Amino acid sequence: MTDNKEAQTAKSTILVLGATGKTGRRLVPRLRDAGRTVRAASRSGETRFDWADRTTWAPVLEGVGALYLVGPPTPEPIADFVDQAVAAGVRRFVVLSGRGVEVYGDSFEPSMAEAERVVREAGVDWTVIRPNNFTQNFDEDIFAAPLLAGRLALPVGDVPEPFIDVDDIADVAAALLTEDGHTGRVYELSGPRALSFADAVAELAEASGRPMRFEDITADAYVAELTEGGVSADTARALADVLAWLADGYNAAPVSGVRDVLGREPRDFSVYAKAAGEAKAWG
Numbered sequence: 001m002t003d004n005k006e007a008q009t010a011k012s013t014i015l016v017l018g019a020t021g022k023t024g025r026r027l028v029p030r031l032r033d034a035g036r037t038v039r040a041a042s043r044s045g046e047t048r049f050d051w052a053d054r055t056t057w058a059p060v061l062e063g064v065g066a067l068y069l070v071g072p073p074t075p076e077p078i079a080d081f082v083d084q085a086v087a088a089g090v091r092r093f094v095v096l097s098g099r100g101v102e103v104y105g106d107s108f109e110p111s112m113a114e115a116e117r118v119v120r121e122a123g124v125d126w127t128v129i130r131p132n133n134f135t136q137n138f139d140e141d142i143f144a145a146p147l148l149a150g151r152l153a154l155p156v157g158d159v160p161e162p163f164i165d166v167d168d169i170a171d172v173a174a175a176l177l178t179e180d181g182h183t184g185r186v187y188e189l190s191g192p193r194a195l196s197f198a199d200a201v202a203e204l205a206e207a208s209g210r211p212m213r214f215e216d217i218t219a220d221a222y223v224a225e226l227t228e229g230g231v232s233a234d235t236a237r238a239l240a241d242v243l244a245w246l247a248d249g250y251n252a253a254p255v256s257g258v259r260d261v262l263g264r265e266p267r268d269f270s271v272y273a274k275a276a277g278e279a280k281a282w283g
Helices: 003-011 024-033 054-061 078-088 110-120 144-149 166-178 197-208 219-228 233-247 257-262 269-278
Strands: 013-017 038-042 064-069 092-096 125-131 151-154 185-189 213-216
Touching (some): 013 024, 024 038, 054 078, 064 078, 078 110, 092 166, 110 125, 125 166, 144 151, 166 185, 166 257, 197 213, 197 269, 219 233
Parallel strands (some): 013 064, 064 092, 125 185, 151 213
8 A cells, every 4th residue: 555545545425324323423423523524424423425315425425535334224226326436536445244244145244245356346445444343232232121121031051252332433433534554354243252142131230330241042933022022024034043053152262353553452331331321321
């Protein structure tokens, strides 16, 4: 990589897709604090972007040199969008994928697999990040409501998971978007310590002072509970399949991606648990 390329990247706008999501809303302020010009795009954020409305694509791509790509729910528009982005002058892509995508491929997260494939073939600088389960899923996503009710039931057994703090993902993404030396790399991201869901819930219960317990259930029971709660049968089954895949231990070992990019260790789950408890994340 050349100094000229780094200077060009520094002068260009960085487009962050999914800017109101868990990673995007943390990434945007990091880039701005570093003095970069950022276009924060989402369906409901500062700049409107909708994968399903192609009239929103060109405005968000104008003047963009680097792009944080969070794929849509379905993979169909990704290739056309990346083609349009390259034609508009985007020369650096950082793709949010998922750890294990090279194993499960299109089975669970077809958009992630497609985004990786398309960007690799686009003739530009690209880097892929593949994180483990987010720690923030416990208070910002699908695990939050069950924990608030006191019981998280999942078909995962006692397999350990090195949960990754989303703040670490944002730090890594910011570095990859603004530093040279990462082209053509795939970084797997995890926390420093693997712990079972049962142990994670126990740590959260202690940190929050709330009664919380974990229960291992079958995939069929999990699907039944989700559908009774209003989740569609297809979505419930897809979630159960992902969790069943995790239960086989493919992602159980911690990896070095955060340290490789940032030169420091990732945050431990206990740091998240303490902060979430102090913030009254579950009331």
